[in-house]
Amino acid sequence: MKKRRPAEAKSKPRARKSRPRARRSIGARYRGSPLPIGEQYPLPESELAARARAIESLLAEKGLVSSDMIDQVINAYEHDIGPMLGAKVVARAWIDPAFKRRLLENATAACAELGIGGMQGEHMICVENTPQVHNVVCCTLCSCYPWPVLGLPPTWYKHPQYRARLVADPRALLRDDFGLAIPDDVEVRVWDSSSEIRYWVLPQRPADTEHLSERQLAALVSRDSMIGVDRTRGAQARPGGSR
Amino acid sequence: MNGAHDLGGMQGLGRVEREDGEPVFHAPWEKTVFGLLFGTVGSGLVNLDEFRHGIERMNPVHYLASRYYEHWLCTIERNLLEKGIIGEADLEARIRRFRGRPGARPKRTKNPQLAERMLGLIRSGGSTRMPVDRPPRFKVGDRVLTRNIHPTGHTRLPRYARAKHGQIARVYDAFVFPDTSAHQRGPNPQHVYSVRFDGRELWGREAAPNASVYVDLWEDYLEAV
Numbered sequence: 001m002k003k004r005r006p007a008e009a010k011s012k013p014r015a016r017k018s019r020p021r022a023r024r025s026i027g028a029r030y031r032g033s034p035l036p037i038g039e040q041y042p043l044p045e046s047e048l049a050a051r052a053r054a055i056e057s058l059l060a061e062k063g064l065v066s067s068d069m070i071d072q073v074i075n076a077y078e079h080d081i082g083p084m085l086g087a088k089v090v091a092r093a094w095i096d097p098a099f100k101r102r103l104l105e106n107a108t109a110a111c112a113e114l115g116i117g118g119m120q121g122e123h124m125i126c127v128e129n130t131p132q133v134h135n136v137v138c139c140t141l142c143s144c145y146p147w148p149v150l151g152l153p154p155t156w157y158k159h160p161q162y163r164a165r166l167v168a169d170p171r172a173l174l175r176d177d178f179g180l181a182i183p184d185d186v187e188v189r190v191w192d193s194s195s196e197i198r199y200w201v202l203p204q205r206p207a208d209t210e211h212l213s214e215r216q217l218a219a220l221v222s223r224d225s226m227i228g229v230d231r232t233r234g235a236q237a238r239p240g241g242s243r
Numbered sequence: 244m245n246g247a248h249d250l251g252g253m254q255g256l257g258r259v260e261r262e263d264g265e266p267v268f269h270a271p272w273e274k275t276v277f278g279l280l281f282g283t284v285g286s287g288l289v290n291l292d293e294f295r296h297g298i299e300r301m302n303p304v305h306y307l308a309s310r311y312y313e314h315w316l317c318t319i320e321r322n323l324l325e326k327g328i329i330g331e332a333d334l335e336a337r338i339r340r341f342r343g344r345p346g347a348r349p350k351r352t353k354n355p356q357l358a359e360r361m362l363g364l365i366r367s368g369g370s371t372r373m374p375v376d377r378p379p380r381f382k383v384g385d386r387v388l389t390r391n392i393h394p395t396g397h398t399r400l401p402r403y404a405r406a407k408h409g410q411i412a413r414v415y416d417a418f419v420f421p422d423t424s425a426h427q428r429g430p431n432p433q434h435v436y437s438v439r440f441d442g443r444e445l446w447g448r449e450a451a452p453n454a455s456v457y458v459d460l461w462e463d464y465l466e467a468v
Contacts, residue, residue: 070278195459
């Protein structure tokens, strides 16, 4: 525990320094030290950048990373892998009942038919929303998420609020924070992704979409509807969008 | 371990904050850190369980106050130091070189083979499924009780789901056991189950009605009822 300062010190508050005081060594930080109360968190961006670059340069010397490797993996997740892939799978399932059966039976194999799969989606389970059941996915322990179909998770999925509250009070969280009211007679199933199985949601097809093509249907499928924090809205709703 | 990462059921954290049109990365250093995942976990130097446990061992104050990729930076740094892949003095010296020079970047390096290997990993993944020669102990519909354990090391049995009754919903193949894998005590593969817990079993009679939580649990976490 941190010692309290004597009372007289309190009357003379020290000017807040712009830099964190007494920077501990990197190793000391990890060797089990007292609670870092009073240190400034999060660490300044400049410190994080310096440390990330230091490790990058040390690992580059060992041939473990390279600038082009980093650029290319970043590019893959910024441009090629994202919720548009999951949306493609969903649209196919909406128009092709046999594909939908295969998707619900083995999502990894069904996605592979469309050339979709890979890291953090080695074993995927797609759970179907119906008028009776609403599914929603989280990871209370870290940030497990089906990368091949949804890309990298949004920050809110990884931050404490969602992870803490969804399992304990899913209806209230969905209503208060996502504007999604689930009627009491609809069962809510929360999937806590605690193993290497990755879960995601097959949303219900909106009612007014019979005339749409597969491509147009895919454009309606939001990332959030495949996490289970949103519904897929009908054809008149704004298409696309980051959610 | 009962760390700050084990968040299920924690209260007082406030509302979910969403960012419209959120970018995949928010700063160049986040991209660097993401790339470091491939240089460490991707190259097999650090396994996923060690990676996660490095985050769990962050000081709870730091964990809760910091950004997501700050967690990754901490576990990468820590695992590299603990495994002796980089030395503490070298790291400190290298950090000093970049501190206070926001424009400074490591010298650009090219390694097309490495890049191709990591893109291949993205496409094909790296499963931790491992065959075992015994059948699953439980079948769909079996009632189970989760163990009341509080290991100081890595575990994937969340606190909120310990000593609770549930029902086997799905039976999966055997996978590497995180509790041993994170500590270099072997893969110890065993079957994984999706276990359904009624909301009221987890959260009491005041829990939201008609809701359940499905948690993926390894065989060692479960007892027959």
